[in-house]
Amino acid sequence: MTACFMGLGYIGLPTAIIAAKHGIHVTGVDVNPAVVEKTNAGELHIIEPGMGDLLKEVIASGMLHASTHPETSDAYFMVVPTPFKGNHEPDVSYVEAATRSVIPYLKEGDLYVIESTSPIGTTEAMAQIIFTERPELEGKIYIAYCPERVLPGNVIYELVHNDRVIGGLNPESTEKAIGFYSQFVQGTLHKTNARTAEMCKLTENSSRDVQIAFANELSLICDKAGIDVWELIRLANKHPRVNILQPGCGVGGHCIAVDPYFITADFPMESKIIGTAREINNYKSFWCAEKVRNAMLEFELSHHRKPVVAMMGLAFKPNIDDLRESPAKYITTKVMQSCNNAQILVVEPNVKEHNVFKLTDYREAYEKADIVVFMVAHDPFKTLPKHDDKIILDFCGIRKSNTL
Numbered sequence: 083m084t085a086c087f088m089g090l091g092y093i094g095l096p097t098a099i100i101a102a103k104h105g106i107h108v109t110g111v112d113v114n115p116a117v118v119e120k121t122n123a124g125e126l127h128i129i130e131p132g133m134g135d136l137l138k139e140v141i142a143s144g145m146l147h148a149s150t151h152p153e154t155s156d157a158y159f160m161v162v163p164t165p166f167k168g169n170h171e172p173d174v175s176y177v178e179a180a181t182r183s184v185i186p187y188l189k190e191g192d193l194y195v196i197e198s199t200s201p202i203g204t205t206e207a208m209a210q211i212i213f214t215e216r217p218e219l220e221g222k223i224y225i226a227y228c229p230e231r232v233l234p235g236n237v238i239y240e241l242v243h244n245d246r247v248i249g250g251l252n253p254e255s256t257e258k259a260i261g262f263y264s265q266f267v268q269g270t271l272h273k274t275n276a277r278t279a280e281m282c283k284l285t286e287n288s289s290r291d292v293q294i295a296f297a298n299e300l301s302l303i304c305d306k307a308g309i310d311v312w313e314l315i316r317l318a319n320k321h322p323r324v325n326i327l328q329p330g331c332g333v334g335g336h337c338i339a340v341d342p343y344f345i346t347a348d349f350p351m352e353s354k355i356i357g358t359a360r361e362i363n364n365y366k367s368f369w370c371a372e373k374v375r376n377a378m379l380e381f382e383l384s385h386h387r388k389p390v391v392a393m394m395g396l397a398f399k400p401n402i403d404d405l406r407e408s409p410a411k412y413i414t415t416k417v418m419q420s421c422n423n424a425q426i427l428v429v430e431p432n433v434k435e436h437n438v439f440k441l442t443d444y445r446e447a448y449e450k451a452d453i454v455v456f457m458v459a460h461d462p463f464k465t466l467p468k469h470d471d472k473i474i475l476d477f478c479g480i481r482k483s484n485t486l
Contacts, residue, residue: 083107083262086155086187088180090117090148092128092336092404093197093230094161096237099136102145104266109155110148111183121148129403129432132238151183157193157262158184160208161230163336164198170343172201181208185215190222193258197230199283199337201344205276209251224258226250227276229283234335234402245269249279287341288356293327294338295359298366301329312482331457331477332367332409334398339363339407367409370477371416374455377473378417378424381452388424392451393417394444395458395478396430403432410457414439417455427451431462456480 083106087098090112102108112118120127124138140146152158162176177198188194194212196205205227213220228248232240246263248271250256260271274282297315304311315326333339342360346353374391381389398408405411415438418426427447428439435441448454448466452473456463459478474481 083157083265084109084153084155085157085159085262086111086152086184087159087161088152088184089160089162089176089198090121090127091161091163092130092234093232093237094159095121095126095128095137096130096133096232096241097159097161097197097230098146099133099140100238100241100266102140102143103136106145106265108140108146109153110146111150111152112148113150115150118148118150121146130237131235136238152187154187154189155192157195158188160194160196160198162198164200164340164344165336166340166343166347171347172344174200174204174207177204177208178211181211182215185212188212188216188219188223190219191224193224193226193255193262195225195259195262196227199229199287199341199344200227200280201348202277202280202284204280205249205251224250224255225276226255226259227279228259228263229279231283231286234399234404242266243269245272247272247274247279247282249274249276249282251276284341284344287338288345288359291333291338291342291363292355292359294330294333295362297327297329298332299362300326302366302369312479328479329477330366330409330479331370331413333363334406334408334410335404336406339398363409367412368416370409370457370475371413373475373477374413374417374453375420377453377475378421381473382424385452388422389452389473390425390427390450391417391421391453391455392427392429392442392447394429394447394454394456394463395460396428396436396439397432397458397460400459400478401432401461403430405430405433413455413457425450431460 085106086109087094088111090110098108098110117127124141126134160177160180162180165173167173209225248259256273301311318324342356346357378389393414396405396411427442429444429447431444454472455475457477459480
């Protein structure tokens, strides 16, 4: 079997590699020539443990090659971003562009699958575009939706072992898609229809967002009440039916911070809890930025000089290089905009360079700083020695796993 993966990002590239590893001849397509060049050279352009060796293997064997354009295949997978517009409405233009690019290559019996997180009805809308351009294919190809549900940093394992939800436009399409994924997925493949599969993905991430919002709201209450929120949650979780998540400086990434808007945009009156959770998690980032600015002002008033501030972490979660929708990046930007010439040292150990921020080594930044702001609990930060003379603002609970 041959397959064409449209998009070689954080999900598309690992999925293409895993499929190739399991005997499927894969063409990986990306609009960025630099990504294509690196992939064909066997070099990862993302951070994912263990994926680099697999990429080299499937490139060397000829099972995977990258290109800037689609090639005739038996199956086509849309694995491109679905961001939201400025008004928090979902933007499916990337999915549509990828779909239109494969339309000339489609033939009878082919499988077309959307993996990109999408608003309800997107699969049906793309099918309409396909059949408008190629009416002779209606009823002759298989169309389905199958969202990913992997955790960055553990993608190799989860792509193979996680259950998948697969929803076709008809039962035949569902079965065709299951036949493909069963070649490398050991988890259970759950059958449904396309709309339910689309909503399932949005529901999973919205549920997480609501749970995180509860923890973040507790952190705001505890700060005002003089209570250690980390201790509070640890004690509350001793209840056999309570499992509160850990608070943070907001919610980031291209899933949890984005997907709830796909529901609230289409169902604003019905999605009250989901919408409020988004507001709380967005506010938490603003609140953190205000805490940093207040700490800087207090330092300047008491020491008669401006502080050196270390902003520790830019990624949206620990030990990855993904900065998409990162609350830490937002907080750092807000602090720098109001720093009044204070020295701000920006740290992200998983990124070599950034086009906006000048990055500093985490050890150097920690030693120089008067105020240390932990926003992401990267493992290297947990090795830093304790310094009683530093002001520590811990928004990610790193002091609970360290002596800092």
